[in-house]
Amino acid sequence: MSQKFDHHAAEARWQAAWDAAQSYRADDDSAKPKAYVLEMFPYPSGRIHIGHVRNYTMGDCLARTRRMQGFEVLHPMGWDAFGMPAENAAMERGIHPGGWTRDNIAAMRAQLKRLGFAIDWSRELATCEPEYYGQEQALFLDLLAAGLVYRKESAVNWDPVDMTVLANEQVIDGRGWRSGALVERRKLSQWFLRITDFAEELLEGLAGLDAWPDKVRLMQENWIGKSQGLRFTFQVADSDSSFDVFTTRPDTLFGASFAALAPDHPLIAELAAGDPGLAAFVAEARAGGTSAADVETQEKKGYDTGLSVIHPLDPAIRLPVFAANFVLMDYGTGAIFGCPAHDQRDLDFARKYALPVTRVVAPEGEAETPVQNEAYTGPGRLVHSRFLDGMDVDSANAEVIARAEADGWGQGVTQYRLRDWGVSRQRYWGTPIPIVHCAACGAVPVPRDQLPVVLPEDVSFDIPGNPLDRHPTWGRVDCPSCGAPARRETDTLDTFVDSSWYFIRFASGPVDRPFDPEIAARWLPVGQYIGGVEHAILHLLYARFWTRALHRIGRIGITEPFAGLFTQGMVTHETYQAPDGRWLSPDEVDIRGGVASIIGSDAIASIGRSIKMSKSKRNVVDPDAIIATYGADAVRWFMLSDSPPERDLAWSESGIDGAARFVQRVWRLASDLAEAGTTAGDADPKLARVVHKTIAAITGDIDKLQFNKAVARLYELTAAIERADASPTRDEAIPVLLRLVAPMAPHLAEEAWAAVGQPGLIVDAPWPVADPALLVDDMVTIAVQVNGKLRDSFEAAKGAARDAIEAEALARDKIVRALDGKAPKKIVVVPDRLVNLVA
């Protein structure tokens, strides 16, 4: 009888066949409608992990479906290949980051190919190659020329041992994560991109992204952090100095009892020079951690500068000026006025330093109720505020802003939390910033004909710090402008720059330019982008910004790069722990009947809940091993089944067993048909209905990326075909099933398609189309409820008259019994659905 489906042979055979036919090559010149399906490209860490497999399987399923539906599909793959892990590997093993990265890419590419993804490999790119980053340098210079790039001094976290800049996440308890050295704040001259110029349009653009998850839009909205308020100047009494503050609550100005400046504020720096106490306070404030936990527990502290400022609405009022640890230099103006009654932080501060607390907003009748330990931030009317008294908060805000503008001491402004994007990294393994520093000419762009600025290969990582800084020759160049000896910029670009435009380069990647706008326009924007939520803010915001920046300088026609976005869940796995608390890997236990016995011992492991795979919990599974055992199709099938794609998927041995079983079931259907040949006789209208309903449902499910539902329906269809008696309908149903399965299990589908004698490759076969006539049933089940409780049900012709249904319902034995002789007070009839009798 039928042989088992041999996944090893089928995978090799069909992957070769697709390659030979160049099945997944995207044709720029195709007349077909275009579909651009993209998954976030991976960092080449060394091995594909199961999360990647899930991500790419989803995209692949969609891409394959679109292909069969007649779209010209662009489904590319590349490598986000610059970044720290390569440098860390270089330091640890004394190898070159480039070699390490390229080896990893080769290994991971082979892994992806084993899964049979429908990828146009001719468009593959790696961001670490000069062909890519050289074009990025060109775009950087374009943005520089357009004034969207600038250079300024900025504080960084400096690790004095590793001689490198650390990201905030790399600073743990004030120490470098790798060296353990106390981190210093250093000022460095760094390059910035003017993303804040785009704050408003990035915010407004979110409204149009209706195929994005609300969650991501909201996260971006919060990140941009728009707020409106008043910016005004405080004059320091008996002095020429002044400073600006920003507030969203100008209405509470009469409740002000102090002003406070960030420890990093320039005015504080000035004063600290002559005030050792203040200098000590500043040093102490800087030492305080910036982590969430630190901030939460940190006490509000201040230092009285001895200065006072003049209240803008009444020169007679003077407010003391403090340096305060809770005022941030990088939001607003780095200075505030404190209104303790209506701001919790100000209240805490005021209590500590015995400053007045004056209520200026109160709900009805509470004007004289003192504010105790909780600041009042609710609605109400202004009190103790002279000309503002009696106004509501909004009117008072507007009134104060109007006066400030009329009298010239302040103005209404919109403030954003978003800051300009600092892109300088003091590292080797990144895109060199194409700038030359000349003593006479300043920062000079590298001329276009000298791009790319290529990273030198002869570098070593045995000494800490950026090897570009100590390279003997690379940094020495002549100034492109005056010809005098000059030095290269040794900083490289943040790797988020690399990933901000790769999707454009996929659409069009000429050798002499970053992209061809006309060709790129044929594909962009990306129709469906799929990746993890962890990129909800940074990557997705930067890519949106980069696209808008290119749009502003006339390089591209679109403003939004990703029309549709889907954020998929993680793949999790149960955890196993030995009685002594040691974590066990899945292949150290044998699970039967919910009990995990430890292999090679008679002890029982405790089973923990399914959580994110991590090395420390040892609950990681290796895709390669699983593909070898179960086959690519079973793995792909499992990745799409069970859990909704936006939720986490719990990997389990039994789950993948089930998937492998299904592959065999489909294969059996096909090979039995191949053996038996076609059937003569009558059609099977019941089966035909099932087939067509399934076609319609699955098409919709895949459109909505609800792969788990599509999978459930395919199980049902398979079961229905298995159960059906031989008929021409059944013979036709099997190739339909194969086409529906093809996006998920393509090797199986090809093998079976060939076995049943269908012509050509199934990947080129058209997607089945449901016959609308077969989607409607002529009989429906009517539920009969008494007082809302189901008592009976019966079959009726679809569209049957209300009276007839009502009469039938009342005549049913069970209903007569349930009503117990009483006449219903009310009868609700929902045609084709139910009858509810209210007794």
Place this chain on the structure above:
RNA sequence: GCGGACGUGGCGAAACCGGUAGCCGCAGCGGACUUAAAAUCCGCUUUCCCCUGGAAGUGCGGGUUCGAGUCCCGCCGUCCGCACCA
């Protein structure tokens, strides 16, 4: 602290617009085939009870409705994001 999502069998989950809760899969139980096992196939599988049937049931408590997993109000819990943002 602020913002958001979610909560349904032993488990992963379905359920169009408010209309028969639990499709499908996993695990489990029973059976068939087999010398046996594997594989495969068939059946059962929310809980409880006085079991030809009945009651309860979608985190908890209320409400709207002929009818609520779905809508409204208030809690509880879990997860995620941001975090001294003036």
